[in-house]
Amino acid sequence: MNVRPDFSKHANHAETAPAFLSVWDMHSYYGESYIVQGISFNVHEGEILALLGRNGAGKTTTLRSIARLDNPQVMKGEIWLDHQPLHTMRSHQAAVAGLGLVPEDRRIIPGLTVEENLQLAQIAPPIGWSLDRLYELFPRLGERRRQEGVTLSGGEQQMLAIARALARDIKVLLLDEPYEGLAPVIVDEIEKTLRHIKEQGMTTIIVEQNAVRALQLADRAVILDTGSIVYDGSAAEVLENESLRAEYLAI
Amino acid sequence: MFGLDKKDGTLLIIVAILTMCAPFILNPFPADSAMAQFNAGYPDLMQRFVIFGIFAIGFNILFGLTGYLSFGHAAFLGVGSYSAVWMFKLLSMNILPAIILSVIIAGLFALVIGFVSLRRSGIYFSILTLAFAQMSFALAYSVLTPITNGETGLQVTLDDPRILGMSATADGSIPVTNLFGLEMRAAYDMAVGPWSFTFSAGYYVCAVILLIAFYLSIRIFRSPFGMMLRAIKSNQTRMNYTGLNPKPYTLAAFVISGMYAGLAGGLLAAMDPLAGAERMQWTASGEVVLMTILGGAGTLIGPVLGAGMIKYFENIFSKINEATLHGWFDFLPEPLENATVWVLEHFVGAGWHLTLGVIFMLVVIFLPGGLVEGGQRIGRLFGRKKAATKAAETKPAE
Amino acid sequence: MGILEVKDVGKRFGGLKALSDVNLSVAENTCHAIIGPNGAGKSTLLNCLVGKLIPDTGSVMFDGQSVLGRSPHEINQMGISRVFQTPEIFGDLTVMENMMIPLFARRDGSYRLHAIESVASEKDLTQQAEQMLDEVNMLDKRHMHSASMSRGDKRRLEMAMCLIQRPKLLLLDEPTAGMARADTNNTIDLLKQIKEERDITIAIIEHDMHVVFSLADRITVLAQGTPLVEDTPENIKGHPKVKEAYLGEAA
Amino acid sequence: MDAILLQILNGLDKGSAYALIALGLTLIFGTLGVVNFAHGALFMIGAFCAVTMQRLFGLSFETVDPDKTDFLGNPLKVKTPYLESWFGPEVGGALIDWSVPLAILLAIPVMLIIGYVMERGLIKHFYKRPHADQILVTFGLAIVLQELIKHYYGANPIQTPAPEALAGVAQLLPGVVYPIWRIVYFCFAVLIIGAVFAFLQFTTFGMVVRAGMADRETVGLLGIDIDKRFTLMFGMAAAVAGLAGVMYGPINAPNYHMGMDFLVLSFVVVVVGGMGSLPGAVAAGFLLGILESFASTTWATTTIPGINQIIIYLVAIIILLTRPRGLMGRKGVME
Amino acid sequence: FTNEPTGDTVTLGFNVPQTGPYADEGADELRAYELAVEHLNGGGDGGMLNTFSSKALEGSGILGKKVEYVTGDTQTKSDAARASAKSMIEKDGAIMITGGSSSGVAVAVQGLCQEAGVIFMAGLTHSNDTTGKDKKANGFRHFFNAYMSAAALAPVLKNLYGEDRKAYHLTADYTWGWTQQESIAAATEAMGWETVENVLTPLAATDFSSYIAPVLNSGADVLVLNHYGGNMVNSLTNAVQFGLRNKEVNGKNFEIVVPLFSRLMARGAGENIKGIVGSTNWHWSLQDEGSKAFVKSFGTKYGFPPSQAAHTCYVQTLLYADAVQRAGSFNPCDVAAALEGFEFDGMGNGPTLYRAADHQCFKDVLVVKGKENPTSEFDLLEVVEVTPAAQVTYPPDHPMFAGGQLGSCNPGA
Ligand SMILES: Nc1ncnc2c1ncn2[C@@H]1O[C@H](COP(=O)(O)OP(=O)(O)OP(=O)(O)O)[C@@H](O)[C@H]1O
Ligand SMILES: Nc1ncnc2c1ncn2[C@@H]1O[C@H](COP(=O)(O)OP(=O)(O)OP(=O)(O)O)[C@@H](O)[C@H]1O
Ligand SMILES: CC(C)C[C@H](N)C(=O)O
Numbered sequence A: 001m002n003v004r005p006d007f008s009k010h011a012n013h014a015e016t017a018p019a020f021l022s023v024w025d026m027h028s029y030y031g032e033s034y035i036v037q038g039i040s041f042n043v044h045e046g047e048i049l050a051l052l053g054r055n056g057a058g059k060t061t062t063l064r065s066i067a068r069l070d071n072p073q074v075m076k077g078e079i080w081l082d083h084q085p086l087h088t089m090r091s092h093q094a095a096v097a098g099l100g101l102v103p104e105d106r107r108i109i110p111g112l113t114v115e116e117n118l119q120l121a122q123i124a125p126p127i128g129w130s131l132d133r134l135y136e137l138f139p140r141l142g143e144r145r146r147q148e149g150v151t152l153s154g155g156e157q158q159m160l161a162i163a164r165a166l167a168r169d170i171k172v173l174l175l176d177e178p179y180e181g182l183a184p185v186i187v188d189e190i191e192k193t194l195r196h197i198k199e200q201g202m203t204t205i206i207v208e209q210n211a212v213r214a215l216q217l218a219d220r221a222v223i224l225d226t227g228s229i230v231y232d233g234s235a236a237e238v239l240e241n242e243s244l245r246a247e248y249l250a251i
Numbered sequence B: 001m002f003g004l005d006k007k008d009g010t011l012l013i014i015v016a017i018l019t020m021c022a023p024f025i026l027n028p029f030p031a032d033s034a035m036a037q038f039n040a041g042y043p044d045l046m047q048r049f050v051i052f053g054i055f056a057i058g059f060n061i062l063f064g065l066t067g068y069l070s071f072g073h074a075a076f077l078g079v080g081s082y083s084a085v086w087m088f089k090l091l092s093m094n095i096l097p098a099i100i101l102s103v104i105i106a107g108l109f110a111l112v113i114g115f116v117s118l119r120r121s122g123i124y125f126s127i128l129t130l131a132f133a134q135m136s137f138a139l140a141y142s143v144l145t146p147i148t149n150g151e152t153g154l155q156v157t158l159d160d161p162r163i164l165g166m167s168a169t170a171d172g173s174i175p176v177t178n179l180f181g182l183e184m185r186a187a188y189d190m191a192v193g194p195w196s197f198t199f200s201a202g203y204y205v206c207a208v209i210l211l212i213a214f215y216l217s218i219r220i221f222r223s224p225f226g227m228m229l230r231a232i233k234s235n236q237t238r239m240n241y242t243g244l245n246p247k248p249y250t251l252a253a254f255v256i257s258g259m260y261a262g263l264a265g266g267l268l269a270a271m272d273p274l275a276g277a278e279r280m281q282w283t284a285s286g287e288v289v290l291m292t293i294l295g296g297a298g299t300l301i302g303p304v305l306g307a308g309m310i311k312y313f314e315n316i317f318s319k320i321n322e323a324t325l326h327g328w329f330d331f332l333p334e335p336l337e338n339a340t341v342w343v344l345e346h347f348v349g350a351g352w353h354l355t356l357g358v359i360f361m362l363v364v365i366f367l368p369g370g371l372v373e374g375g376q377r378i379g380r381l382f383g384r385k386k387a388a389t390k391a392a393e394t395k396p397a398e
Numbered sequence C: 001m002g003i004l005e006v007k008d009v010g011k012r013f014g015g016l017k018a019l020s021d022v023n024l025s026v027a028e029n030t031c032h033a034i035i036g037p038n039g040a041g042k043s044t045l046l047n048c049l050v051g052k053l054i055p056d057t058g059s060v061m062f063d064g065q066s067v068l069g070r071s072p073h074e075i076n077q078m079g080i081s082r083v084f085q086t087p088e089i090f091g092d093l094t095v096m097e098n099m100m101i102p103l104f105a106r107r108d109g110s111y112r113l114h115a116i117e118s119v120a121s122e123k124d125l126t127q128q129a130e131q132m133l134d135e136v137n138m139l140d141k142r143h144m145h146s147a148s149m150s151r152g153d154k155r156r157l158e159m160a161m162c163l164i165q166r167p168k169l170l171l172l173d174e175p176t177a178g179m180a181r182a183d184t185n186n187t188i189d190l191l192k193q194i195k196e197e198r199d200i201t202i203a204i205i206e207h208d209m210h211v212v213f214s215l216a217d218r219i220t221v222l223a224q225g226t227p228l229v230e231d232t233p234e235n236i237k238g239h240p241k242v243k244e245a246y247l248g249e250a251a
Numbered sequence D: 001m002d003a004i005l006l007q008i009l010n011g012l013d014k015g016s017a018y019a020l021i022a023l024g025l026t027l028i029f030g031t032l033g034v035v036n037f038a039h040g041a042l043f044m045i046g047a048f049c050a051v052t053m054q055r056l057f058g059l060s061f062e063t064v065d066p067d068k069t070d071f072l073g074n075p076l077k078v079k080t081p082y083l084e085s086w087f088g089p090e091v092g093g094a095l096i097d098w099s100v101p102l103a104i105l106l107a108i109p110v111m112l113i114i115g116y117v118m119e120r121g122l123i124k125h126f127y128k129r130p131h132a133d134q135i136l137v138t139f140g141l142a143i144v145l146q147e148l149i150k151h152y153y154g155a156n157p158i159q160t161p162a163p164e165a166l167a168g169v170a171q172l173l174p175g176v177v178y179p180i181w182r183i184v185y186f187c188f189a190v191l192i193i194g195a196v197f198a199f200l201q202f203t204t205f206g207m208v209v210r211a212g213m214a215d216r217e218t219v220g221l222l223g224i225d226i227d228k229r230f231t232l233m234f235g236m237a238a239a240v241a242g243l244a245g246v247m248y249g250p251i252n253a254p255n256y257h258m259g260m261d262f263l264v265l266s267f268v269v270v271v272v273g274g275m276g277s278l279p280g281a282v283a284a285g286f287l288l289g290i291l292e293s294f295a296s297t298t299w300a301t302t303t304i305p306g307i308n309q310i311i312i313y314l315v316a317i318i319i320l321l322t323r324p325r326g327l328m329g330r331k332g333v334m335e
Numbered sequence E: 001f002t003n004e005p006t007g008d009t010v011t012l013g014f015n016v017p018q019t020g021p022y023a024d025e026g027a028d029e030l031r032a033y034e035l036a037v038e039h040l041n042g043g044g045d046g047g048m049l050n051t052f053s054s055k056a057l058e059g060s061g062i063l064g065k066k067v068e069y070v071t072g073d074t075q076t077k078s079d080a081a082r083a084s085a086k087s088m089i090e091k092d093g094a095i096m097i098t099g100g101s102s103s104g105v106a107v108a109v110q111g112l113c114q115e116a117g118v119i120f121m122a123g124l125t126h127s128n129d130t131t132g133k134d135k136k137a138n139g140f141r142h143f144f145n146a147y148m149s150a151a152a153l154a155p156v157l158k159n160l161y162g163e164d165r166k167a168y169h170l171t172a173d174y175t176w177g178w179t180q181q182e183s184i185a186a187a188t189e190a191m192g193w194e195t196v197e198n199v200l201t202p203l204a205a206t207d208f209s210s211y212i213a214p215v216l217n218s219g220a221d222v223l224v225l226n227h228y229g230g231n232m233v234n235s236l237t238n239a240v241q242f243g244l245r246n247k248e249v250n251g252k253n254f255e256i257v258v259p260l261f262s263r264l265m266a267r268g269a270g271e272n273i274k275g276i277v278g279s280t281n282w283h284w285s286l287q288d289e290g291s292k293a294f295v296k297s298f299g300t301k302y303g304f305p306p307s308q309a310a311h312t313c314y315v316q317t318l319l320y321a322d323a324v325q326r327a328g329s330f331n332p333c334d335v336a337a338a339l340e341g342f343e344f345d346g347m348g349n350g351p352t353l354y355r356a357a358d359h360q361c362f363k364d365v366l367v368v369k370g371k372e373n374p375t376s377e378f379d380l381l382e383v384v385e386v387t388p389a390a391q392v393t394y395p396p397d398h399p400m401f402a403g404g405q406l407g408s409c410n411p412g413a
C-alpha cells in the first residue's frame, strides 16, 4: 500500500523531503456541481500551509474532501496521510488516522455542554491534550465548562472548536478560518499556540481570509481559484510579490 | 393562460385532459377480458380518485409549502361530510348548498384547531392535530351519536324534513342527490366494440371541481403568499426578523387546506350520502399524508397521483380473489398454476395491504421524490440526449 | 437625544452577568461600532435590541418608543433590521426569492395574503430586488439555491435582505467575518454609500479593525458586560486600556 | 379507597406497557430522530415470539384414538407434545406451561436481529431523509410485517397464558386482590427501564448518540463511528419493544393489529413526555396510564360522558399547550 | 332493473372484512360463499341443497345462469364497505350483495343497496336496528339479533343462576353494544335480576382492567360482556385474570355471561371460555340433517368445521338463489316478494320464517356454554338449550325495533 503517487510533474514539489500529507488530482462534487477540479499539493511534516482564495474558490470544499466528509463527494483522486490512504476511508477513520478539522461554522454540538463537547472528542482513541491543558490554553472555556456549547459567544465557540481538535492526538490540523470572529488579542494568542504546536511537530493547513496574517504564519501557500490551484509556493513570496497578491487575493 | 406561466399552463391542460377523458383512460381493457379486473373506470372509483385528489391537494398546500405536518386532517373531511349530509336531511338534496356549507364548517373548525395547534411547531404540532382529530373521532363515534349516528354513519332517511325538497319520492324511496336536477347517480354507458365506458354525472361534477381546486392550488403555489409559506418552512427566525409574523400565514394555509378537506368531505357525501365516523380516524389522516408523500410532497400534481394510487389498490387489488387468479393462470400446467396462484395470493384480496406496504417501501426507497420523481426520471430517460449535452457543460458553481 | 437610547440595561444568564449598566446613545445617521473581547456581551446587547432577549433591567428606546415587550417582527416593523453572526437566510429559496420576502413584508404590520396573483406580476418589487442584488454584486447569482452558496455570499445576501427593507437602524453582527478582503472593501464602500444616500443609522459589531475604523463615527468598547469607554475612533486607537484588553498587536 | 388503590395499580400496569413501548420509541424517535411507524409492529412481533415459543413447545405428534371421532365422524387424532414424550409429562408440561417467560430467550436474539437488519438494511438510509419519507417507509414496513403475521397466524387473538403459578390473583390487602401476572409485568417493566437508564447514564453511549443525532458529521470528525452506535441503539430499542410484547401476551391475547393499536398512543406518550427525554417518556407513560384508568371509572364517565375515550388526547393537548416541549423535552430536538 | 344479467352468467358480490379485527370471520364467510357457489353450480356434494325444504334449485346455477362472484373488503368500516359494494354494483354488475360482519357496516351497505336497487342479504349482524329502525325493503337478515339472544338466554340464566342476581354490564360503545345491552337488561330484569351498572367501553380499548376492577366492589354477582371479537377476548381474559370466576359474592358464585358467542372468538379466548354461557346462531355440532350435510361438505373441502358466520352466509346465498328461482326473475322486487313470508326448513336451524314485515328470519336460537373438556381444537362450545323460535319471536312493532320504515322495494334503473 505504500505506493506513492508521482508528483514529479508538479514543478513546485521540488523539495526533497517526503510529503507527509499529499493530495493528488482530487476532484470533488456537491451533487452535480463540480467544485474542486483536480488539485494536487503536498504538505511536509511540521509545516504550516496557508490555503487561500476568494469566497467560493473551493477552500472549504478542499478541506472537507480531505477530512472525508460525506459531502462533497470525491469522485477521483488520492489523499495520503503518513502512508495511509485517506481516500479509502470515511471521516471517522480519517480522524483515527490522525486528521483533525476545525470546521468553518464551528459546529459546536447542540445539547452538549462545553465539557461534554470536549469529552466527546476523547471517546475514540488516540487522545491528545488533556482537558486541563486545554482549559489552560483557553481559560474562558474553563470558566464556561458547564454552559451549553451553542450558547457561547461567537469567539468562545471558535475557541471550543479549536480546543476540540487538539483534544485528539492528531497529526494534521485543518483549520477553516480559525480567526473568524475572534478579538485581535485572542488571534495573537492562537497564532502563538499554532507556532508552539508546530514546534512540537504538528502539520497544519490553514484557510484564512486574513491572508496577510496567514501568510506571516505559514511556510508555504497554495492559492485556489474556482477549484484549481493557481499558485503553490513559498508564503513569503506571496507576501512580497505585489502582483501575485493583487491578482489572486485582491490585496 | 389564466395567469399561469407556460409550464403550469401545460400542466393544467394535461390534468384537464386526463380528468375529462378518465372514463376512457381508466378502462383500457375490454369488458369481458381477463384483464377487465384492472379497469378502474367506474363512477365510484373515479369519483374517489378526484375527491381524494382534492383532499391531498389541499393537504399539500399546508404540508408541501409550510412543512407543518398535520395528522388530523381527516377531521375536517369528516366534518365536511357530516355538514353535507345534514344539509341533505334538512334542506334539500341539491349538492350545492351542502358543499358550500361543508367548506364553511370545515373552515371554521380548521380555524379553531389551527389557532390552537399552531402555537407549537414540528412534531408537537403534529401530535396536537392528531389529538384534536382523535377526540373528534371518538366523540363522533359514540357521545355525539345524535348528530353523527355513530358507527353506522349518518344517513338520509325517508322521514327527514328536507324543507326545500321532498322527504320521499312518489314511489316511496329516498330522493337522490342532484345539482339543480342533474342526478349525481345518472350515468351514460357507451359501448365501443368489446369496450364499455361509463360517463357519470357525479364524476364530471367532481372533476370540474378538482380542476378548479387544482388551478387555485397552482395560483397559491406561485403567489407571494405561497412564497411566504415556503420561507416560513425554510427559516422562521429570519421571517421574524424581517418583520413578518408567520402565524397568520400558517393559519391561513391551515384553514385553506382545511377547507379543501371539507370540500372533499362534502363531495364524498354528495356522491354517496353517508358520513361514517371512520373517515375521521387517525388512519384516515395518515392516509392523506401517505398519499401526499407517495405522490411527491410539495409538487403540484404529486398528491393527486398518490391519492389515485392508494385508492386504486384499495378498490382493485382487494377484489381479486383466488378464483380470479385461477382464471388468469389456467393456461399454465396445474402445479405451476397452483404455485403461481399461491404466491400471488399473498398480494391480492385480503393481502392487498401487503402490496400497498411493499409499494410504499419501494417508492420511497427508489424514488425519494415520490411518483413525480418517477415521472421525471422517465422523462429524463426520453430526453437523455438533451441531458447529456447539459452534463458536458457542467461547470463549477461560480 | 439619539435615535437609539439604551439605559442601564442588564442581563444575566444564571450566575453570569452578561450585561450590566449598559448605557448607549446612538445619534441619528451615524455609524456606531461596538467592539470588545469575545464574550463581552456584544451580541447579547444586540439581542436585547431586537427582541430576541428581554433585558432584566433598564430600558431600550428606539425613535422615542420603547422596544421592550415587543416581539421581533414588531421591532423590525419599527425600522430595525439585523444581520446575524451566522447567516440567517431562507436556505430553501433562491437568492431572488430571498430578496422578495422582505419586500412583501409591510412596514405597517398589515398582512398581505395575496394568494392568487403571481409573484411574477410584482414587476416593480422584482426590479427593486434586482437593483439591490446588483449593488452587492450578486445579480449573477440570483437564481442560485441560497443554501448552496459559500458563506461569504450568504453574508452578503443577508445584508442585502436587510438593506432592501430601508431600515432606520441597521444592526450588523460581524458582517465581514469570513469575507474575502476584496468583498470586505466592497462592503465598506457599500455601507458608506448607503449611509450617505439614505437616512440610516448603523450599529456594527466587528473584530476587523480595518472595517471599524473605516466606518465608525463613534466606538463603544464593551468589556465584561459594561462599556469601558466610548469615544471617536482616533481616541480609541490610542487608548492604552483598550489596546491591552482587546486590540493587541493590531493597533 | 380500595377502588382507588386498584385504579392506581391498573394505571401503573397500563402505564408499564405505555412506558416500555414509549421507551423503545424514544430511543429511535426522540434520540435517533427517526419517525418509526414500525415500532408498534416490533412490539407485536415480540408478542408473537411468545406465540411461536408456545407453538414450538407444543409441537406434537398425532396418534389415533379409535374410540373418539372428530367433527366429520372420522377417528379422532390425539396430539401429544414432543416435549412431554421426551421429558415426561412433568418436566415437559412445566416447560410448556412456562413458555411465555421462556420466550424472552427467543425474543432477545430475534429482536436484536430484526433491529439490526432493519437498521442496516433500511433505516440507515433514512436518517438524512425528511420525516415524511421515514413515515412512509416505516409505515410500509409495519404493514408488511403485520400482513405476514396475519397470513401465518390468522386474524383472531391467540391466547398465551401465563404459567399456572403466576396466573392467579394475589391478596395485596384485605379485600384487594390483583392478578399476579400484572404485578410481574410491572416489575419487569421497572427492571427493563432501569437497565436502559443505567446503560445510557453510566456510559458515554447516550451522550455520543445524542451528539450524533444533533450533528453526525462533526461526531464523525471526532473519530467516532456513529453508524455502529446507531445500529446498537436501534437494536436495543427493538429489543425493548419486543420484550414489552412478549410479556404482554398473558395480559391481552396477541393479535396481528395490536401494534397499530398502540402505535399512535405511543407517539402521543413520547411527545407528551418531551422529545429526546427518556425519563419524560416513562413519566408520561405512567401518567397517561393512571389518568386513563381513572377516567374509566363510572364516576368519571357519568360526570363527563365519553371522557374515557378522549382523556389521553385531552391531556396531551393541555400539556403541550402549557409546556412547549412536553414534560421534559430537550430543546431543539425535532422542533 | 339494475344489473339485469343478460349473458349466461350472473354475478354475486361477497363483501366481507378481509382486514381489521373481523378478518378471520371474513375469511370463513368467504369460504362459505365459495362453497355455496360451487353447490349452486352443481359442483361438490351439494351440501344443504339436498336437505333444503324448497326444491327449486337444481344445481344448474340460478335460472340456468352460471353463478360467478366478486369479493371485496369492507375493512369493517361503513365507508369502505359502501365503496366496495358500490364498485361491485357499478363495475362488476353484481345483482346481489351479501356479507358484512358488523351491524354498522350492514346497515350502511343495506342503505346503499336500497338506493342502488339490488338485494342485500345480510351476513353477520346482530344489532336490533338492522331489521329494526334501519330496515330496508331490499335488505334481508337470516342471522338472529340481540333481542332474540336475550329472549333465549334469560330462561337459561334463570335456571342456572337463579332469580336474585345483580348484573354488571360492560358494553361496547356503539349501536350493536347498546341494543344488545338494552335487550339483555330488559330480559333479565323481567325475570327479577337487577342491573347495577352499565359501563360503556371504547371500541378501541385493548386493556379492560380499569373497567373490570370496579366490578369487584360493586356488589354485582354477574358480569355481562356485551363485547364481540377482540374486545370480547380481551375483556373476558381480563375478567378471568382478576379472579372474578373464583369469587363469591352475596353468597353466590360470581358468573360471567357473554350474550353473543362465536366459535372463532371462543378459540381466541382459550381456557377462559370454559363454562361461560352465551347464545349463538348455529353450531357445527348440531345433529340435524342440514347441519350435518353442511359440516360435511365444508369440512371436507377446508379441513375444519364451519363457523356460525360461514353458516349464515352460506344459507343466505342459497336462500337468495332459491328465491330467484321461485320468482323466475332476478328483479329485486320479485325476489323480495318471494322471500317475504317464506317458510323453509333443512338449513340447520329448524323451521324458519322470513317475516314479511321486517325481513327478519325467525328460527330456533342456541344457548351454548364453553365446553369444559374439549376433545379437539374445534370442540369449544356445547349446546345447552335450543330455544324454540316461538319463544324469541316479537311483534314487528316492538319498541326496540320501532322507528324505521321498510319503504318500498327498489329495482333500480
Ligand atoms: N452544499 C453545497 N452544495 C452545492 N454547492 C456548494 C455547497 N457548498 C458549497 N458549494 C459551492 O461550492 C463552491 C465552493 O465553496 P466553498 O465553501 O468551498 O468556498 P470557500 O472557498 O470556502 O469560500 P468562503 O471563503 O466563502 O468560505 C461555491 O461556489 C459554493 O457555491
Ligand atoms: N443563553 C446563554 N446562556 C448562558 N450564557 C450565555 C448565553 N448567551 C450568551 N452567554 C454568555 O454571555 C457572554 C456574552 O456573550 P455574547 O455572545 O454577547 O458575546 P460577544 O460579545 O458577542 O462575543 P463574540 O465577540 O465572541 O461574539 C458569553 O460569555 C456567553 O458565554
Ligand atoms: C359480528 C356481529 C355478530 C357482531 C357485531 N359486533 C355487530 O355489530 O353486529
Ligand SMILES: [Mg+2]
Binding pocket: A059, A060, A061, A104, A176, C150, C151
Ligand atoms: Mg469556506
Ligand SMILES: [Mg+2]
Binding pocket: A153, A154, A155, C042, C043, C044, C085
Ligand atoms: Mg458575538
